[in-house]
Amino acid sequence: MEQIFGTYFQRLVGKVDRSSLRSIQIVSRDGKILAKDTANSGDIPSDIIYKVIQDLNCTDLHQLIYNHSGEYTVVATPIVIDLQVIAMILIEAINLKHCEQIITIIRTSLESYIEYHNTQEEAFTEVSREEAIVKELLAVSSYDLGKQSLSYKLLKSLKAFGFDLFLLRSVILVKLEKKTNSYFNINLDLGYESSVEAFKDRGVQIIKANKYLNNQDIVAFADSDHIVIVKSFLDVGNIGKLYYALDNICESMISDLEAAKIFTYHIAYGGIYSTFQDVRRSYVEAENTIHLGSVFQENPGIHSVDKGIFEHVGYYLPSIVQHKVIQSVLDKLKKADGSIDLELLSVAEAFVDQCMNLMHTANQLHLHRNTVYLKIDKFKNKTGLNPEKSFQDAFIIKMTAVSVKIGAFSQGKVN
Amino acid sequence: MTSRERVLAVFNGKPYDKIPVINPTSLATVESMRHTKAFFPHAHTDSHAMAALAGAGRDLLGFDSVMPYFSIHLEAAALGCEVDWGKLDRMPQILKAPLLEPDDFVMPVNFFDRKPIKALLQAIKALRKKYGSEVAIIGKVVGPWTLAFHLHGTANLILETNMEPYKVHQILGMLMQTSIEFAHAQFEAGADIITWADHATADLISAKMYEEFLLPVHQQCNRALQKAGPVIFHTCGLVTDRLELFSQAGFEAFHLESRNDVKAAICIADGRMLMTGNINNPRILLNGTAADVYKAVNRAVEGGIQLLSPECALPCWVPNRNLLEIVHAARTQQNK
Numbered sequence: 001m002e003q004i005f006g007t008y009f010q011r012l013v014g015k016v017d018r019s020s021l022r023s024i025q026i027v028s029r030d031g032k033i034l035a036k037d038t039a040n041s042g043d044i045p046s047d048i049i050y051k052v053i054q055d056l057n058c059t060d061l062h063q064l065i066y067n068h069s070g071e072y073t074v075v076a077t078p079i080v081i082d083l084q085v086i087a088m089i090l091i092e093a094i095n096l097k098h099c100e101q102i103i104t105i106i107r108t109s110l111e112s113y114i115e116y117h118n119t120q121e122e123a124f125t126e127v128s129r130e131e132a133i134v135k136e137l138l139a140v141s142s143y144d145l146g147k148q149s150l151s152y153k154l155l156k157s158l159k160a161f162g163f164d165l166f167l168l169r170s171v172i173l174v175k176l177e178k179k180t181n182s183y184f185n186i187n188l189d190l191g192y193e194s195s196v197e198a199f200k201d202r203g204v205q206i207i208k209a210n211k212y213l214n215n216q217d218i219v220a221f222a223d224s225d226h227i228v229i230v231k232s233f234l235d236v237g238n239i240g241k242l243y244y245a246l247d248n249i250c251e252s253m254i255s256d257l258e259a260a261k262i263f264t265y266h267i268a269y270g271g272i273y274s275t276f277q278d279v280r281r282s283y284v285e286a287e288n289t290i291h292l293g294s295v296f297q298e299n300p301g302i303h304s305v306d307k308g309i310f311e312h313v314g315y316y317l318p319s320i321v322q323h324k325v326i327q328s329v330l331d332k333l334k335k336a337d338g339s340i341d342l343e344l345l346s347v348a349e350a351f352v353d354q355c356m357n358l359m360h361t362a363n364q365l366h367l368h369r370n371t372v373y374l375k376i377d378k379f380k381n382k383t384g385l386n387p388e389k390s391f392q393d394a395f396i397i398k399m400t401a402v403s404v405k406i407g408a409f410s411q412g413k414v415n
Numbered sequence: 416m417t418s419r420e421r422v423l424a425v426f427n428g429k430p431y432d433k434i435p436v437i438n439p440t441s442l443a444t445v446e447s448m449r450h451t452k453a454f455f456p457h458a459h460t461d462s463h464a465m466a467a468l469a470g471a472g473r474d475l476l477g478f479d480s481v482m483p484y485f486s487i488h489l490e491a492a493a494l495g496c497e498v499d500w501g502k503l504d505r506m507p508q509i510l511k512a513p514l515l516e517p518d519d520f521v522m523p524v525n526f527f528d529r530k531p532i533k534a535l536l537q538a539i540k541a542l543r544k545k546y547g548s549e550v551a552i553i554g555k556v557v558g559p560w561t562l563a564f565h566l567h568g569t570a571n572l573i574l575e576t577n578m579e580p581y582k583v584h585q586i587l588g589m590l591m592q593t594s595i596e597f598a599h600a601q602f603e604a605g606a607d608i609i610t611w612a613d614h615a616t617a618d619l620i621s622a623k624m625y626e627e628f629l630l631p632v633h634q635q636c637n638r639a640l641q642k643a644g645p646v647i648f649h650t651c652g653l654v655t656d657r658l659e660l661f662s663q664a665g666f667e668a669f670h671l672e673s674r675n676d677v678k679a680a681i682c683i684a685d686g687r688m689l690m691t692g693n694i695n696n697p698r699i700l701l702n703g704t705a706a707d708v709y710k711a712v713n714r715a716v717e718g719g720i721q722l723l724s725p726e727c728a729l730p731c732w733v734p735n736r737n738l739l740e741i742v743h744a745a746r747t748q749q750n751k
Contacts, residue, residue: 235570
């Protein structure tokens, strides 16, 4: 209110033709002067102010009140917000008719500004508060460890809303994939769109009601298809246990969400970190886990690192290893036409997956044992890798196979 | 009408002359300590100091109740926790929890003879002897949830609600008996009312967790204490999402923090629980003026609060003049 009655009021008064008035003041319901035009030549006498306040008729909220007892006629009107009188404007008039117009304009302008100001504050304290926090937490175009920092305004907001800045946190990401109905190769609108939009409104509420979430956790849509949960934890001195707890939480959320069968759900979580600054990093990890899960897992639902350990290791391999080791294996597998012999690579991968057992490999690939033997031999001669003699060679073969599969969607990798 | 009659009239649904001012939690201030020569940390565990400092609430400040259990650590200390009893203006804290496993716990036979427990019971007896039927005496117990925090570790317990829920049920079932028996002992020593401190706060657990783990325990405890006397449930923080559940637990009253809207709370409780509170501690009592306290009291009364009190254990540097103002403001309210 001080800003409104101070700064904004002065700007309004600055636009007014002052030749028809002596002074303008805003007073509170008990007569205290809240603001006055800086150019005025004196305050309106306090007995006139109190008389005007007494004459205020609460049933007529847009009334003009006149007082002729002083040297100048004083015209006054109440400022009303939500049917409550919050202050009064008083003008010492030289030209009364002109001042009646001025006071009406000033009142209308102040009331509009105050109502707009209140609406902005209210809007921020409701659902959009958490959306605003999530958007700001995720809104960095690139991040570099140690360099990213939260804005002072966000930190202040987080503290003001009661968030403990020092809890451990992980991002759980829920991706909503709309189930489509395709007939005759076109998507028919069978009336699901309104249900989709209605669910999206409820989706956040369903997750917020999950029994494992508390007031320190933040839930909001990051965009139209992703719900972000910033889940907090107390430090038990064993981060591994917290990851198992996250598995339970994700299962519980999927169970809550699957009641609404409009969507297919993909859910994953990122690393647990000790600062809000790392929420973005955790979000990226969760997003990458969902990408990898979409490639390597057949079914939607919970995607987690332990369901695809090799895939995750392959995804996060240092670029030196990618270029120096993996690429050189792929180069050695090139055929005459320049393409990579993926069939040979897949046999080698299956051989490694089956712990170098020829019979099991043959069964998996539905090939004869001798065929598998010849292909493995060919692979060894081409690449120099012998998984039967070296675990590192076996690991390189697996990473090469995984890298090829990941390479197919490498545009999805978020930095 | 004596202070005690006034307070009990509210609990019994009978007419009373003025809105009572009580302290379900610590009212100890440095000023009161200096006046009574009963200082923290000594007053946490010495019965004479406890009684003297509790009596300041009546003799210096004019409250309608006295409450000699200032911390929430007596049971934990008696059951084996290593406790730092704090300083003049710093409350105690648990240094080391015994990491209780359900199979390890046995309630000690001599629990009521252990120093901090015995001291409290003696303090209650001394206060009853001093004040007779003039003033209401409020005892306090730490409920099984908070006791589990102390004995097992807060982080461990919260994690186990996720990973090993059966263990949490076991622990609460075990510790519940300690709280019930301690409450009975305090009623027998002369307490009129018990504050039940169990921190099912929204910053730690959801309302559904309260419903799953604690509500059945609280219902059982309240059935056991029904004939003994009224119980005020204390838990910090925003409680709107769980107040309906609290109302089903059987407590006679709830100690409301200032972040909660009194009218909304009373509406949710719908006559099943009285409300006490909810004068803000940090902003109003610690840093506010007497005028701020007066307005806060008016707001609470207009909201429908039935028993006025500070919202939680006081910071020790709260000036006594602000506490006097609560009583003064309460006395100027329209008589019931």
